[in-house]
Amino acid sequence: MTQGQKVYELTRDMLDHNFTAQVAPDREKLQTCIQCGTCTASCPVAYAMDYTPRQLWRLIQLGLKEEVLGSNSFWLCTACYACTLRCLRGIACTETMSALKRMSVAEGMEKLSSSARFYEAFRDTVRRHGRLHEVELMTTYFGRAKKLGALGYSRLGFTLWRKGKVSLDAGANIKRLDQIEAIYRKVEELEAKV
Amino acid sequence: MKYSYMPGCSLLSTARGYDTSARAVVRELNSELIELEDWNCCGANALESVSYLLSVAMPARNLALAEATNRDLVTSCSSCFLNLFKVNHRLKREPELRKKLDAILGAAGLKYQGKARVRHLLDVIANDIGVEAVAKRVDRKLSGLKVVPYYGCQTVRPYGEYDGPYLPNSMDKLIEAVGAETHPYLWKTVCCGGVLMTTEKSIGRKLVADLLGAAKGADCIVTVCPMCQMNLDAYQGEAAAELGMKVRIPVLFLTQLMGLAFNLPEKDLLLGQNIASVRGLLRQLQPV
Numbered sequence: 217m218t219q220g221q222k223v224y225e226l227t228r229d230m231l232d233h234n235f236t237a238q239v240a241p242d243r244e245k246l247q248t249c250i251q252c253g254t255c256t257a258s259c260p261v262a263y264a265m266d267y268t269p270r271q272l273w274r275l276i277q278l279g280l281k282e283e284v285l286g287s288n289s290f291w292l293c294t295a296c297y298a299c300t301l302r303c304l305r306g307i308a309c310t311e312t313m314s315a316l317k318r319m320s321v322a323e324g325m326e327k328l329s330s331s332a333r334f335y336e337a338f339r340d341t342v343r344r345h346g347r348l349h350e351v352e353l354m355t356t357y358f359g360r361a362k363k364l365g366a367l368g369y370s371r372l373g374f375t376l377w378r379k380g381k382v383s384l385d386a387g388a389n390i391k392r393l394d395q396i397e398a399i400y401r402k403v404e405e406l407e408a409k410v
Numbered sequence: 411m412k413y414s415y416m417p418g419c420s421l422l423s424t425a426r427g428y429d430t431s432a433r434a435v436v437r438e439l440n441s442e443l444i445e446l447e448d449w450n451c452c453g454a455n456a457l458e459s460v461s462y463l464l465s466v467a468m469p470a471r472n473l474a475l476a477e478a479t480n481r482d483l484v485t486s487c488s489s490c491f492l493n494l495f496k497v498n499h500r501l502k503r504e505p506e507l508r509k510k511l512d513a514i515l516g517a518a519g520l521k522y523q524g525k526a527r528v529r530h531l532l533d534v535i536a537n538d539i540g541v542e543a544v545a546k547r548v549d550r551k552l553s554g555l556k557v558v559p560y561y562g563c564q565t566v567r568p569y570g571e572y573d574g575p576y577l578p579n580s581m582d583k584l585i586e587a588v589g590a591e592t593h594p595y596l597w598k599t600v601c602c603g604g605v606l607m608t609t610e611k612s613i614g615r616k617l618v619a620d621l622l623g624a625a626k627g628a629d630c631i632v633t634v635c636p637m638c639q640m641n642l643d644a645y646q647g648e649a650a651a652e653l654g655m656k657v658r659i660p661v662l663f664l665t666q667l668m669g670l671a672f673n674l675p676e677k678d679l680l681l682g683q684n685i686a687s688v689r690g691l692l693r694q695l696q697p698v
Contacts, residue, residue, distance in 0.1 A: 260601050264613050292613060294603035295455045296563035300577050310568070317459040330460075331609045338456035339464070346450045348419035358606070369608070372644060379683045381424045391448050395518035399471065402517035403463045406510060 226278070235281035239315060243308045249273040255299035255309050265289040266327075269299055269309060276312075282325070290316040291328035333361040343400050346390030351382055411538060413529070414479045415443035416472055418487035418636070419451050425487075425636035427680030432486045432531055434678035438547055439539045443484060446475055448666065451483075452493040454588035455604060456697075465502060466507065467514045469493040472523040474515060483564035486531040486665075488564040488635035492526040495569065502553040530565065532634045532664065533572035536580035544587040549673040550698045551589030555691075558586055558593045558631040560621070563601045573600075581664060585632065589669035593628035597621050602641040618645050622659065630660040630691055632667050639663060643685045660688045673698050 239241055256271040266287040267275060275284045293313035300310045321392045326332045337356040338403070341349055354373070358366040376382045390396070413436075421429035431445050436443050449472050458465035460532045473494060476483035500507055501524050508524075515522055535544065559581040566578045573580045578599065582592045602621060606614035618641050625631055633639045643661040650657040661684065670692075681688045 240595055254570065261613055281666040292610065294604040294606055295602050297567035300568045318462065328610065328670050334605060334609050335459040338454065342451045350423050350453045375685060376424060379685060381426065381683050385544045390450055395471065395520065397449060398518040399467050399514055400464065402514045403461055403467060406463060406513070407461060
């Protein structure tokens with residue numbers, strides 16, 4: 217079998233139609249996918265995905281939640297919007313990929329935890345300063361992701377520092393950091409209700 | 411014309427030369443970028459991956475601040491542009507989002523009516539200022555220089571608000587306006603890999619290598635996105651290993667290239683901060 221192919225014996229228990237309904241943002245449109253494969257043909261990273269974008273939409277239509285949320289596919293999406301632009305059904309493919317990232321973490325199923333930890337480190341750095349501090353982001357990320365390769369980045373970091381592109385001090389926070397904190401808290405409150 | 415300007419986080423650090431050259435070039439073209447007071451991070455592609463509401467509310471704070479200035483909000487970063495632009499698009503598409511956003515911004519004592527107009531710097535230079543005004547300001551034609559116009563993804567996708575989303579050419583026209591040639595390049599809107607260079611290196615490296623390999627024969631690559639510039643500039647050694655050929659090509663921000671044609675000083679262009687050396691490129695230029 218070629219990469220991504222799998223034979224299923226579908227049983228009622230496997231199909232989670234509730235999952236299909238949860239996949240934001242436009243489940244009705246997603247149901248209209250005709251499997252033309254334009255998304256996959258447009259995707260620069262489809263070759264590395266467990267399921268190509270086209271296959272992913274079909275799995276969502278079927279409600280195969282674990283197959284979908286446990287795959288690496290959406291974690292590799294760089295949000296380049298090539299699929300979204302070209303989809304002849306007008307499906308918001310890229311936004312769906314982001315929604316899958318969120319659902320996957322919420323269910324504790326993330327296959328590529330490095331990406332998940334990166335996004336979280338980004339979110340937390342921005343909460344602390346109102347802006348992104350690249351050095352803090354990288355040290356937080358490598359600390360949390362426990363990923364090899366930090367050495368390679370410290371070499372790059374040295375080059376950037378030598379060129380005057382980054383400084384090691386954290387830089388200034390925005391003045392109204394209280395507004396950022398209020399936004400984060402309100403979002404947490406609203407999202408806890410769902 | 412005067413614009414409110416949000417440089418974005420990268421332009422305060424790794425892409426400082428983009429910020430200084432953008433301000434200088436726009437000034438030379440008799441317009442002005444007035445920095446939006448106390449702007450915050452737009453969330454890049456990261457916030458949407460962790461929280462939908464945060465990915466709307468964070469750029470919306472900037473829109474609320476910009477709305478009060480009554481000027482178009484210009485940003486030079488493609489990711490900021492898309493995130494800011496998307497808020498307006500979503501507010502029109504999702505009626506229930508308005509209520510939530512009001513509640514979130516309200517908690518911070520802010521209110522966004524939905525009226526701020528979001529512009530990419532490329533749009534402003536190409537369409538407001540225009541190719542003719544740019545050509546007129548040139549002190550030194552960049553004749554003979556073969557330049558790759560690399561747009562990347564979020565500069566024109568998915569909305570294609572100010573240029574063709576499939577085959578954009580606003581940057582091509584500006585490159586020609588300063589006397590250089592555009593190098594034929596079919597990869598002009600293919601993704602640079604964004605954050606994959608950090609999180610999944612083997613995949614990111616292949617994307618960067620493909621883009622750099624296809625630029626063979628050009629004198630430099632020009633971009634309007636700090637992420638694209640970083641990926642193409644900082645990882646040339648790794649791309650060379652992937653391609654099995656030598657890769658050494660300067661990657662400039664469009665406004666750095668324009669600044670060379672306008673004969674602006676290094677303090678505005680900060681070309682010395684670019685990683686792939688621009689020395690060979692500077693030697694190719696004709697004297698003023």
